[in-house]
Amino acid sequence: MRVLVTGGAGYVGSHAVRALIAAGHEVVVFDNLSSGHAEAVPPQVRLVVGDLGDSDLLDGLFRQERFDAVMHFAAFIEVGESVRAPLKFYRNNVGNSIRLLEGMQRHDVLRFVFSSTCAVYGIPGRMPLVEDMPRSPASPYARAKLAVEWALADSASAWGLGFVALRYFNAAGAAAGGIIGEDHDPETHLIPNVLKVALGQSDKVKVFGTDYDTPDGTCVRDYVHVDDLALAHVRALETLQSGEQRYYNTGTGRGMSVREVIQVARDVTGHPIPLVEEARRPGDVPVLYADATKIRSELGWTPVHDDLGDIISSAWAWHKSHPNGYRSVQGRSAG
Numbered sequence: 001m002r003v004l005v006t007g008g009a010g011y012v013g014s015h016a017v018r019a020l021i022a023a024g025h026e027v028v029v030f031d032n033l034s035s036g037h038a039e040a041v042p043p044q045v046r047l048v049v050g051d052l053g054d055s056d057l058l059d060g061l062f063r064q065e066r067f068d069a070v071m072h073f074a075a076f077i078e079v080g081e082s083v084r085a086p087l088k089f090y091r092n093n094v095g096n097s098i099r100l101l102e103g104m105q106r107h108d109v110l111r112f113v114f115s116s117t118c119a120v121y122g123i124p125g126r127m128p129l130v131e132d133m134p135r136s137p138a139s140p141y142a143r144a145k146l147a148v149e150w151a152l153a154d155s156a157s158a159w160g161l162g163f164v165a166l167r168y169f170n171a172a173g174a175a176a177g178g179i180i181g182e183d184h185d186p187e188t189h190l191i192p193n194v195l196k197v198a199l200g201q202s203d204k205v206k207v208f209g210t211d212y213d214t215p216d217g218t219c220v221r222d223y224v225h226v227d228d229l230a231l232a233h234v235r236a237l238e239t240l241q242s243g244e245q246r247y248y249n250t251g252t253g254r255g256m257s258v259r260e261v262i263q264v265a266r267d268v269t270g271h272p273i274p275l276v277e278e279a280r281r282p283g284d285v286p287v288l289y290a291d292a293t294k295i296r297s298e299l300g301w302t303p304v305h306d307d308l309g310d311i312i313s314s315a316w317a318w319h320k321s322h323p324n325g326y327r328s329v330q331g332r333s334a335g
């Protein structure tokens with residue numbers, strides 16, 4: 001298929017681009033490079049630098065490239081920022097998704113794979129999370145994702161759009177070979193921050209909250225390898241029919257605490273990785289992990305990297321070879 005990948009220069013998007021190409025699909029990346037990296041896009045892939053708010057640019061691209069499908073990664077991701085600047089998130093994450101969908105409707109593109117989030121469930125009453133549990137998003141970030149899910153569902157009924165919403169758990173790790181990986185500014189995620197200590201770029205990792213009602217007092221999350229997440233997108237795309245709507249929890253089903261993550265990183269890196277206990281981070285939910293039964297049975301998706309040691313080893317390979325992220329490599333320009 002010919003696939004438009006928005007946000008294809010970002011962390012998950014760039015891994016999905018490679019998975020799509022490996023599966024024989026043709027890809028064009030659309031990214032405004034506000035947080036993505038041109039270097040993350042393979043040289044043979046067309047990179048269009050532009051904003052989803054630019055409907056004329058999108059129309060031209062749809063006319064020119066005749067896409068069969070769209071994978072939509074482009075979005076702001078920092079939950080804390082969404083609380084401080086909600087309208088920025090609604091404009092970018094909702095408004096631009098709507099413009100993209102309008103473009104698809106005008107050009108009769110009926111397949112859409114959407115980066116949603118397990119945060120749409122909010123503070124869950126029970127664990128693991130199952131897709132039909134009530135949605136009660138607790139931040140502007142999560143509410144904006146759910147708003148797009150609603151727009152998708154209504155589009156499926158009204159004009160035949162077929163979509164899969166993948167509700168991500170915690171994307172982690174990097175592609176084999178350490179060619180592409182995670183590079184956010186600022187970096188708020190646990191695993192890169194832990195590995196920064198092992199690299200000598202910071203002294204201690206901060207542990208946000210040690211008094212949660214969890215086995216060791218720290219938050220529990222479901223870390224899924226970014227290549228496995230990428231593969232879920234390809235499977236979703238390849239099974240998608242116009243007019244249908246599907247939602248999948250995209251996690252492994254295994255919860256790991258912050259302390260467990262740090263211990264695995266110590267084992268992988270051989271570095272003592274000292275930690276400092278800090279107050280809880282506002283908005284953090286104590287425990288989140290997926291019931292992944294649905295995606296496993298319906299998409300035949302099984303995480304290849306079913307072990308946190310594997311995931312952290314791959315992230316470590318990337319961070320060691322790119323201590324300054326993509327600033328460590330030579331750039332490419334858009335084409």
Ligand code: UDP
Nearest residue numbers: 188189190193206207208219221258281284
């Ligand atoms: N966390 C931490 N120190 C950090 C970054 C994150 O203790 O430097 C904790 C955070 O409070 C949460 C877990 O690690 O409990 C995962 O956070 P992350 O930001 O990686 O992902 P989230 O689950 O918030 O999407």
